[in-house]
Amino acid sequence: MRFLIKNSRIIDPSRNFDEPGDILIEDGKVKDIGKNINLEADKIIEASGKIAMPGLVDMHVHLREPGREDKETVESGTRAAAKGGVTSVLAMPNTEPAIDCADSIERIKRISEERAKINVFIAAAITKGRAGRELTDIKKFKNLGVVAVTDDGSSVDDASLMLQAFSAAGKERILVICHCEDRKLSAAGQVNKGLTSTRMGLRGICRESEYSRVKRDIELSAKAGSRVHIAHVSCRESIEIIAKAKKKGINVTAETAPHYFSFNENEVTGFDTNKKMNPPLRSQDDVLSLKQALAEGVIDVVASDHAPHTENEKDVEFDKAAFGVTGLETELSACIELVEEGRLDWLKLSRLIAYNPASILGINKGSLRPGSDADIILVDADKKWQVARGNFVSKSKNSCFIGSTLKGVVEYTILDGRIIYEAGLQGKK
């Protein structure tokens, strides 16, 4: 099977390539990239005016299966991903039950093989049942195909247990992803602590609850000689701590999510539960710090922290509503906004959403180098769209972008050289 994409602007972050040209795909792999490739092909897409780049590698996704199939399933979540231009996800282990042993890992692998529309990579829990008390059998995980461990949703409060986890993961060269939150400090908080929590009459989530744990986890990882990846960074102090650690040569990487740089805390003051997440939306100063950190490479990755919830869990009193928002279908557009603002160029953008997460996870994705898997998206970067409840593929509709007008539409999503999503065909298939 030979497949040719003609005349797009090709972005390949793996070799700083940003030029117009053609992409030849054969047997699911990128075969050649060049000007005027004029061969017979089984399929040809004329893509002038479009951007071709590696499909997104979203390293922070809650697919909710098994256990909460009412919110999302591997099938629905990966279909949403395909629409959003995401061709690989790292599925978080906070399912019910948690992915914390060989059986549950095998089960989610089986479900993914049967039903996933895109590549699903697996993260397993650091502690059994994510309870923070007893380590999982981290040394067995690598052979089972697990690419990272995390107790995401919670932090491991016990520092000595966390140190053991870093040691075990370091030996196995498996990535540790940290949800950094000191629950004693954030206790029962709902929104950013400060004027916002005071105005709204809610308990606040202080910045210290995040950055004190960022600091601890970086220090523990350095001591144990393990890599560490900081999930969903939301505030300036965390960025500063990460920048300092990187300067010292500590092996730390970090991610933020689109909502943290697209909105500030003022968005939540109308009690919109679709703007409620943990960590919370922070100040405008934090928003600007995050954008700068993305531009400068202090933060390596944008990941969605796609956290689907049912209406029943969101259409309630603010303090009873679940934390988290969906993001697979809006993250590319939210990032394109940073290109529009002149903060990033397309190569940097592609690094943040594809190349860097792939290298951090040690997976062979995020590149268009000949020989790579042909996971490619074609994007109409100028096309605007209105985000509405009705246009989500995800089972859940709890997006903080509802009502926004975004720029950038995925026209085609190609996985292993096959078109798995084509704009405009939705609902007709």
Added chain:
Amino acid sequence: MNWKRKDLLGLEELSREEIVAILDTAASFKEVSTREIKKVPALRGKTVVNLFYEPSTRTRVSFEVAAKRLSADVINVAIETSSVRKGETLIDTGRNIEALKADVIVMRHSSSGAAAILAKKVNANVVNAGDGWHEHPTQALLDMFTLKEKTGEIKGLKVCIIGDIAHSRVARSNIWGLTKLGAEVIVCAPRMLIPPEIEKMGVKVSSNADKAIRGVDAVNVLRMQFERDEKTAFPQRLEYYKNFGITKERLHKAGGNIIVMHPGPINRGVEISSEVADGPNSVILEQVTNGIAVRMAVLFLVAGGEKNRT
């Protein structure tokens, strides 16, 4: 001015003009309660439902009297926390009440933002009768109405709000309302009961009661609920009275001629002495009377039909 809002959720979102419009309307309704027949037909045929998720006598009765003096039909629904546990959500309850053809839902709820969340989901007018620690707009409006009646004008007044500011919806609504009308506001409480960054709401902050009330025109004394919040350290009762209680001596030291307000119910000997509560500076019972006029105004404006909302 023409009233345009469907709901009254809080004073933060109101303009100065809207607040003045409510106070002016309240002034014209106050006289109704002095008549032999205390009733006007302004809301005849309308149904007002008092939906109370938290126990409240004073506010609920005040709304009930206000609605009845406007000739509305009034239904009181008290929802115990236990029946909420049986599974009906706030929005389902609200929609059920609306299905009874309620025109106005007056709601008291323990969750901040509950009124705003309900208002988006029902066509009925929603009046916030207190949501969590967030706002209690009609209380602040009646406080301002009383102040205006006593002093002639809010602008230029100096008002100290003293007590558990952190957990007080009355404090927040008063801060928004008073600052919009040009008063100077000082909040006074032990440090642990001052919420973060409240000075950014345009108030001065003090933890010294004597300094805070010196030279003020009025002090609004909040009810202290020592049992309220298990997550916050609270001062000792007696220590609080000694340092923050409004007593005759403290008022005298501060300049004497200070209007004393309290949203009630009062804790004698906790945040206020009996002598002050019953004394010449106290306007506490006038506040209760004025509460009816203010709530009549609010119900009339939100539910008064097209002539009030163009």
